[in-house]
Amino acid sequence: MKGLKVPKKMANDIIKMLVAGSLLNRDYRISRDHEHVYIPLREDARIPEIDGAEIVDREFKESKRSPARFTDILKSKIPEDALASIRRSFDIIGDTVILEIPEELHDYRFTIGEAALEFTGRKAVYMKRSGVKGVTRTRELELIAGSALSETIHQEYGSRIKVDIKDVYFSPRLANERETVAAQVKDGDVVLDMFAGAGPFAIAVARHGRASRIYAVDINPVAVRYIEENARLNHAEDVIVAVEGDVREFLRDRECFADHIIMNLPGSACEFLDDAIRAVRDGGVIHYYEFARDFKTPVNRLKDAARPFQVEVLDMRRVKSRSPGVWHMGIDARIRKTASSDPEKSEKSI
Numbered sequence: 001m002k003g004l005k006v007p008k009k010m011a012n013d014i015i016k017m018l019v020a021g022s023l024l025n026r027d028y029r030i031s032r033d034h035e036h037v038y039i040p041l042r043e044d045a046r047i048p049e050i051d052g053a054e055i056v057d058r059e060f061k062e063s064k065r066s067p068a069r070f071t072d073i074l075k076s077k078i079p080e081d082a083l084a085s086i087r088r089s090f091d092i093i094g095d096t097v098i099l100e101i102p103e104e105l106h107d108y109r110f111t112i113g114e115a116a117l118e119f120t121g122r123k124a125v126y127m128k129r130s131g132v133k134g135v136t137r138t139r140e141l142e143l144i145a146g147s148a149l150s151e152t153i154h155q156e157y158g159s160r161i162k163v164d165i166k167d168v169y170f171s172p173r174l175a176n177e178r179e180t181v182a183a184q185v186k187d188g189d190v191v192l193d194m195f196a197g198a199g200p201f202a203i204a205v206a207r208h209g210r211a212s213r214i215y216a217v218d219i220n221p222v223a224v225r226y227i228e229e230n231a232r233l234n235h236a237e238d239v240i241v242a243v244e245g246d247v248r249e250f251l252r253d254r255e256c257f258a259d260h261i262i263m264n265l266p267g268s269a270c271e272f273l274d275d276a277i278r279a280v281r282d283g284g285v286i287h288y289y290e291f292a293r294d295f296k297t298p299v300n301r302l303k304d305a306a307r308p309f310q311v312e313v314l315d316m317r318r319v320k321s322r323s324p325g326v327w328h329m330g331i332d333a334r335i336r337k338t339a340s341s342d343p344e345k346s347e348k349s350i
């Protein structure tokens with residue numbers, strides 16, 4: 001399974017960082033040899049480059065500390081053949097857990113919910129009742145165990161994100177992505193998060209401490225209330241400007257002002273590319289997201305929208321899986337608006 005091999009003297013700091021980013025696989029035990037510590041990772045964990053550390057494929061012993069693996073708790077409670085179809089991957093957001101339960105197991109949902117409550121030690125377990133939908137990208141959730149709490153504070157890296165999981169989109173699986181984007185912001189940069197939700201990208205950028213101003217826009221008024229609250233919670237109210245409304249309206253009279261533009265609305269960000277290209281400064285970077293099977297499709301879409309400007313692709317990432325063969329893709333692309341700003345380019349090959 002996937003693990004991280006790190007020199008002993010770095011292990012403590014790295015483990016803290018992995019715990020903060022929810023990247024550690026707690027079902028397995030950390031192991032050691034004379035010089036190295038081996039840390040089990042979640043399969044979907046994306047680890048930033050760390051000098052001296054190396055991703056490895058390795059056997060880890062199961063953790064005896066965990067009450068039992070999730071399915072072990074359920075073994076005596078639901079039929080053995082039904083167990084196989086339970087997806088054990090679930091999202092933990094602060095004190096809440098969100099589970100996806102296959103239709104044929106819906107009759108067992110309360111039993112499964114109680115097992116998830118015991119397994120995770122959180123306060124509320126919800127089952128997905130729909131996919132994310134509508135302009136706010138929220139989903140229907142049914143409480144299946146614990147108390148009816150839906151507002152919670154989620155911690156990732158050093159950020160604290162308060163959110164009501166019923167009213168505002170939030171995915172803990174984007175924690176690494178937010179770090180990757182935030183790390184690219186330079187001293188004095190102006191950042192625009194076009195689809196900010198409760199503000200997790202904006203908070204990550206603020207925590208890195210280099211942006212001079214971060215505009216966090218969202219059309220969902222509840223989300224904007226949380227951006228304001230999260231700015232205060234993370235001592236970033238001087239740098240984050242929360243804006244309620246359609247980002248197209250916000251950009252109507254603004255041009256060439258942002259050094260970084262974050263476009264995390266993967267189903268329809270393409271419809272906003274013209275606005276983003278106008279808003280980005282010469283040499284600024286667009287962090288563009290799209291559901292796609294390959295990198296070519298989003299890269300070509302960016303290039304088409306940017307014409308006649310030059311697009312220099314800095315990085316491309318499969319951020320997370322959406323469905324078999326389809327990925328939430330992330331592209332970082334520098335936009336060159338004048339010939340003089342076109343240095344020797346090192347475009348990534350697609």
Ligand SMILES: C[S@@+](CC[C@H](N)C(=O)[O-])C[C@H]1O[C@@H](n2cnc3c(N)ncnc32)[C@H](O)[C@@H]1O
Pocket residue numbers: 135136137169170171174194195196197198199200201217218219220223245246247248264265266
């Ligand atoms: C996929 S969520 C991303 C939220 C956030 N970036 C995150 O990572 O948690 C997209 C967000 O875009 C907002 N949104 C959708 N259309 C919008 C528009 N035209 N202008 C501003 N925000 C919009 C939704 O309300 C939603 O909060």
